[in-house]
Amino acid sequence: MGITQILFWTLTVLVLFSALMVITSKNPVHSVLWLIVTFFGISGHYVLLNAQFLAIVNIIVYAGAIMVLFLFVIMLMNLNKPSSPLKNKWIQIAGFVAGGCLLLVLVAALRNTEIAKNTVEAGTGDIGLVANLGRELFSNFVVPFEIASILFLSAMVGAVVIGKKE
Amino acid sequence: MYILAIDWLFIIEKLILIALIVTLCMIVAMYATYGERKVAAYIQDRYGPNRAGPLGILQPLADGGKLFFKEEVVPLASSKILFVLGPMLAMVTALITSAVIPWGTALSIGKNTIPLQVADINIGVLYIFAVVSVGVYGIMIGAWASNNKFSLISGVRAASQMVSYELALGLSLIAVLMVSGTMQMSEIVSLQQQHGWNVLYQPFGFLIFFICAMAECNRTPFDLPEAENELNMGYHQEYSSMKLGFYLFAEYINMFMSGILMATLFWGGYDIPFVDETKLAAGIGQNWVAFLSFSMLMIKACFSVFLFMWIRWTIPRFRFDQLMHLGWKRLVPLALLNMLITAAVVLWLNK
Numbered sequence: 001m002g003i004t005q006i007l008f009w010t011l012t013v014l015v016l017f018s019a020l021m022v023i024t025s026k027n028p029v030h031s032v033l034w035l036i037v038t039f040f041g042i043s044g045h046y047v048l049l050n051a052q053f054l055a056i057v058n059i060i061v062y063a064g065a066i067m068v069l070f071l072f073v074i075m076l077m078n079l080n081k082p083s084s085p086l087k088n089k090w091i092q093i094a095g096f097v098a099g100g101c102l103l104l105v106l107v108a109a110l111r112n113t114e115i116a117k118n119t120v121e122a123g124t125g126d127i128g129l130v131a132n133l134g135r136e137l138f139s140n141f142v143v144p145f146e147i148a149s150i151l152f153l154s155a156m157v158g159a160v161v162i163g164k165k166e
Numbered sequence: 167m168y169i170l171a172i173d174w175l176f177i178i179e180k181l182i183l184i185a186l187i188v189t190l191c192m193i194v195a196m197y198a199t200y201g202e203r204k205v206a207a208y209i210q211d212r213y214g215p216n217r218a219g220p221l222g223i224l225q226p227l228a229d230g231g232k233l234f235f236k237e238e239v240v241p242l243a244s245s246k247i248l249f250v251l252g253p254m255l256a257m258v259t260a261l262i263t264s265a266v267i268p269w270g271t272a273l274s275i276g277k278n279t280i281p282l283q284v285a286d287i288n289i290g291v292l293y294i295f296a297v298v299s300v301g302v303y304g305i306m307i308g309a310w311a312s313n314n315k316f317s318l319i320s321g322v323r324a325a326s327q328m329v330s331y332e333l334a335l336g337l338s339l340i341a342v343l344m345v346s347g348t349m350q351m352s353e354i355v356s357l358q359q360q361h362g363w364n365v366l367y368q369p370f371g372f373l374i375f376f377i378c379a380m381a382e383c384n385r386t387p388f389d390l391p392e393a394e395n396e397l398n399m400g401y402h403q404e405y406s407s408m409k410l411g412f413y414l415f416a417e418y419i420n421m422f423m424s425g426i427l428m429a430t431l432f433w434g435g436y437d438i439p440f441v442d443e444t445k446l447a448a449g450i451g452q453n454w455v456a457f458l459s460f461s462m463l464m465i466k467a468c469f470s471v472f473l474f475m476w477i478r479w480t481i482p483r484f485r486f487d488q489l490m491h492l493g494w495k496r497l498v499p500l501a502l503l504n505m506l507i508t509a510a511v512v513l514w515l516n517k
Contacts, residue, residue: 029310033248036303056292064299068306068325075310075318130289130349 008048015041028074032067039063051128183284187264195418196226198471202418205475233411241404243313252308253405253412259301260419266290267426268352270436270460271443274452282456283352290351291343294427295336298382302328304416305391305401312404320400323486324391328382330493335378337501338371341508342431355435359443363434370504372432374497376473379424381493383417386478390486425470429463436463 018037025031039062046055126132137145200215200222207214215222240249269282287293302325309321345367346354358364365372381388392400402413429435436459437443447455484492 027245029245029248033307052287052289053292056289056296059296060292060299064296064302065329068299068302068329071303071306071310072322072325075306076322130292 004048007044011041011044011048015045029071032070032074035070036063036067039067046128049128050126053130053133054128179280180284183280183282184265187269187284188261191261191264191419191422192415194422194468195415196230198418198422199229199414200226201471202475202478205472206479209476209479230411233408236407236410238407238409239404241313244404245311245313248307248311249404250409252304252311253409253416254304255307256301256304256416257412257419259297259304260416260423263294263297263423263427266293266351267430268355268435269463270456271447272452273456279452281352282460286350286352288348288350290354291339291349291431295332295339298328298335299332301382301420304413308405308413309401312401314404316397316399317401317403320391320397320403324384324401327384327388327390327489327493330490331378331381331388331497334374334493334497334501335382337498337505338368338374338378339431341368341371341501341505344505344508344512351430351435355430355437358434359437363432363437365432368432368504368508370500371508372428374501374504375428375432376470377497379428380474380477381489383420383424383474385417385421385474387481387484388489389483390489421471421474422467425467425474426463428470429466433466436460438462 015038018034018041021034022031022038025034039058043055043058043063046052046058127136203225204214204222206212215225218224218228240246265284266287267283268286271282273280273282305324306321309317309324312318342354342364343349345364346357348354348357354364384391391397392402397403402410405413438446438459443455443459446458
């Protein structure tokens with residue numbers, strides 16, 4: 001068992017455990033913090049795949065920016081008190097069915113992907129390095145890239161418009 | 167030495183290096199508190215600490231000892247784990263920046279050359295962005311876990327301030343990236359050794375970076391999170407003993423780290439000005455050059471730290487709306503303009 005495998009299994013256990021903790025913790029602030037741990041674990045997986053850019057951007061954008069805003073909102077809403085469990089039985093059943101459907105779709109979709117055929121090449125590919133990824137993004141995939149940036153721009157404009165109201 | 171297909175010698179080498187760097191940061195942070203008080207005293211025509219040891223040189227030890235022996239209070243209504251986690255995170259995020267910084271030219275021991283850098287990753291600058299953006303959590307978690315309104319307001323202030331100034335900081339660094347064309351810290355330093363320091367090409371970028379770094383460290387013109395007259399003490403109101411010490415220490419380590427970063431990204435890193443390192447190495451040996459270059463980096467960083475202190479004891483605190491105004495309406499557009507001009511010039515020169 002090499003260092004890559006040791007790291008892989010450690011990270012996998014960490015990610016699965018913290019992801020479970022996200023949905024099982026009663027306190028929403030704890031959930032957010034566990035989600036941050038999950039993001040760090042996933043970033044670790046990206047590093048193992050030699051996708052360094054993706055790993056660090058995952059931390060900058062998700063762990064560093066979005067989760068800070070989540071934490072911000074939850075702290076200000078003062079959700080300290082553990083909320084009472086849902087009383088309505090039908091809502092619980094509906095949630096169970098909906099979750100089950102999602103699981104079914106995911107499993108069905110994953111069965112037909114190429115994951116089964118192409119095993120991961122840990123630490124060998126170099127498409128994830130900044131220089132290569134940048135070249136790809138700005139030559140082969142320049143149109144989708146620009147469209148995504150326009151999407152972001154419109155989201156920003158929308159946020160400003162909502163914020164300006166009164 | 168391979169066990170489990172792991173190069174243990176490599177790991178041991180890195181562990182020793184990390185231990186040394188962490189110790190260095192701690193010592194510098196300790197003496198930064200002493201320096202802060204001496205600088206303040208000089209600016210205000212006082213003596214400053216001068217009782218413990220000659221010139222008060224043992225004052226940080228006395229302060230540290232005092233903090234250790236204080237009673238440790240954990241508020242009853244706080245969430246205990248997060249309350250302890252807060253100062254830990256503040257300390258960790260302050261220290262991990264040091265991983266990507268080249269501290270000097272390589273040492274040579276026996277046949278091995280040992281680079282004075284823990285991880286020479288090719289996303290060095292992005293790593294620094296990541297650490298800066300994660301740096302909010304220590305304060306936010308501690309502030310929330312204290313279960314105190316003043317702490318919470320301070321934590322929210324700290325978070326919004328850091329998130330706002332992160333943008334301009336990032337934009338000013340992008341201009342540096344355009345000039346050097348790489349994100350690897352060691353590469354940025356060696357390019358500066360060849361073509362002159364980045365501050366010559368990016369004076370505006372440096373100014374913006376400097377202001378934003380001051381805001382990220384919560385130093386005085388920007389120390390809204392710990393404004394005594396509005397918030398009692400701010401986010402560390404409920405903290406005592408060494409947990410408080412960790413928060414205070416983390417601020418000084420952050421300050422030292424931003425000094426080191428400014429030196430590395432703008433002032434040539436460990437480059438000794440007007441000296442060719444390779445020729446010098448032939449003259450006096452590799453290890454002496456490593457020591458000299460390391461000292462050079464420390465001098466540059468300490469000067470930045472001194473500048474921070476000087477500003478702290480000169481300029482009063484901003485109001486919060488002034489702070490946001492400066493961040494969003496002045497620094498971000500300036501940094502954007504700086505980035506665009508740099509991009510245009512780089513493009514024009516390459517053609």
